[in-house]
Amino acid sequence: MNAKSEIIPAKSESFISRMKEEWRQYVIYLGFIVIFIFFSLTLSDKGFLDPNNLLNIVRQTTMIAVMAVAMTFVLSSGEIDLAIGATAGLVSVTTAMSLAKFGLIGGIIGGLLSGLVVGLINGLLTTRVGIPSFLVTLAMMGIARGTAMWVSNTAAIPILDKTYYFTFGSGNIGPVPILLIWALVIAVIGHIALRKTTFGRKVLATGGSETAARFTGIKTHNIKLQVLIISSVAAAIAGMLYAGRLRSGRFQLGEGDELSVIAAAVLGGTSLFGGFGSVVGSIVGALMIGLINNGLILMGLEFSQQLIARGVIIILAVMVARSRR
């Protein structure tokens, strides 16, 4: 045996050199603070810092945040889900319809079940048939939206159940909007699941290198199936929150959300190519998008200008987060 080998003592890395290496992970938080301060200074006379306005941002961000938590898992596993916005719209309709027919419990079950079915189809087509999730969910986007239009006859379906719309979106507990509680609960569950459970570890390994994960004995197909189901169920919850907030189910709800959700996750440091993810990052990313939307409206920009400004800001933010290596 060669006796020369020895253990190199772990070098104590200085705080600065560690920050240099990892600052990209934290740049989203910095960006969030910078944008918040910028709006606070420039829009103070327009009521940006008004507690009501801040709570509004939270209300508008919740659905994106809920879906972004699930998207963190989807992207981390190396897949993507483009159908979430359409699924949310579909679920808002099916929930409203089953509420009218079967009452509160039936309504909730009907909503969750339709999300589960969409996720199961996405997952099985991706993992068992082998169609890339990008294509499966792109097609599902049309199918879900179309189904929602068809079963609702393109009309809004009113929700009259008070308990429902209080719990799912419209209510407040004291000064706290119930939507904030939903967002927090789901964020905490998602964060723990990704960081502290074997499931989260397997998701990251699957996305990091599917071959290596399979050689290690991980049933990567099952992991991907589960992740796509989770994503659709999260979209279903978002759809039910939309329905509660607007006291109706409408097929248009959630339109275009998939892009905001993916942007939120990527802004938060989750890799589009799998292997890395951060639930906290995704939540902050979602808040940042909500913040930008709100600020641009208060600035008095037209919708067309808002779209352009939002796009530019997101590109800049991702560029900063990715520059250096």
Add this chain to the structure above:
Amino acid sequence: MSQADQPPVDAVGMIGIAKSFGGVAALEHVDFSVRKGEIHALLGGNGAGKSTVLKMLSGVHKPDKGEIWINGVKLEEHTPEAARRLGIAMIFQEMSLIPSLTVAQNIFLTREPKSAIGMLDDRTGLKEARILLEKIGVDLDPRRRVDNLSAGQRQLTEIAKALSQQASVLIMDEPTSTLSSAEIEHLFGFLDRLKKSHASIIYVSHRMEEIRRIADRVTVIRNGRNVMTKAVAETTLETIVEEIVGRRVGAFERKARTAKLGAEVLRCVNVTAKPRPLEANLTVRAGEIVGIAGLMGSGRTSLAKSVFGLQPVVSGEIRLKEKAVKISSPPDAVEAGIAMIPEDRLTQGLVLQHSVADNMTLPVIDRNSKLGFVQEEKEKALVADYIKQLRVKTASPQKAVRTLSGGNAQKVVLAKWLATDPLLLILDEPTAGVDIGSKTEIVEIVREFADQGRGVLVISSEPAELLALSDRILVMAGGRVVREISSAEIESWAAKATDTAHRISLMETGLQVAIQEANS
């Protein structure tokens, strides 16, 4: 002096080449020349410096010392482009063709004939490709897409591409490893014709019978020096193998193992898959290390793949602990108690972007968890334990595995599996690309592992490594297990040894000759 009076210029002249990487000398002093119109075999063991010589010649590396002349012109600028301009072409083992394009499109890729207004002119390309293929005697329709071609046809396309760029020296590294025997015949006929048109071929192969068949001269590189250059007709197989092996230093000593063998762990009965293995039989008992030797393409790796569920078994049976099992995917294999340390640890063994700790604990996360929650304290202890036990050199367990050296990365792969307590451990080229210090450590780790009553199957193209590890060695050729070499027979090769180094050299020569015999 007029040019006619000069002796004919060599196609390649490398004079006094030396090169070191990070202070380690890869080449100490190499002289190597190739005549015009000759096929010159370049031989040497793993790590002898063969590929460094070829990389130098093709302009990938710049020599520290020495000169390179190509067709009488000195290579001044050491870049692949400059070497190519002087006529060097490397025929890649993993083909550098675009599968979705046709033969003609591939031949002229980036140099496509264009029409007057700058549009691609596929018709002219096709015509030129046809003329070229006809001129060099390749019977191939240039309109065919590369992904529809056989391995041999792709290789010919690759050669045609090189020749269309005025290449006069072809470097071929193990060109026959992916070819069928009919295709090999075809290739040899082609190379014979090619050399008559004064092209030179540098031919690298481990198959001695091919070298005898096709090469005019042979040069052997060992420990960074050229130790022999001779006409093939004037030498023998034994002489060549002895020159390749040389006298070994005692890094890989074969020590007798005293562990008692237990019950049968693995038995393969006539295992057949496509295209290999063919009716392969073997057994591994608890506590036993069985080595598999053979040339590239002999079916060594394919057999391991069949056992690990990476390729479907067409017929035959795999038995674990005397029970027939059906393994159709790697997760099945892991569940059945088989662990595999794959040939390509970078893509198959590790999640490179993830930390040392995350990689080590991945196969046992389910065991180190409660109700689905990872028990971090338990994991930390395990990781610290293995880093210490296997002497993994890493700044911290949280460092990404990709920052580790080859030897340390391989130790992480080993650590992954030691904790899972598998019945059977399969190692495919366990010390490829690993420094010599880690090599001996890895050999030691595997032996200790077997001592604890596990079965081990080792595949290696490095004879010294197989000899150091294995109790028995099976030789594969053409997809079949054709010979079993017992421990006693290995010892008998070294009966006349005078010292340890001599002993290792004699054993290595014995095994090399056995492999060559199995192939003829």
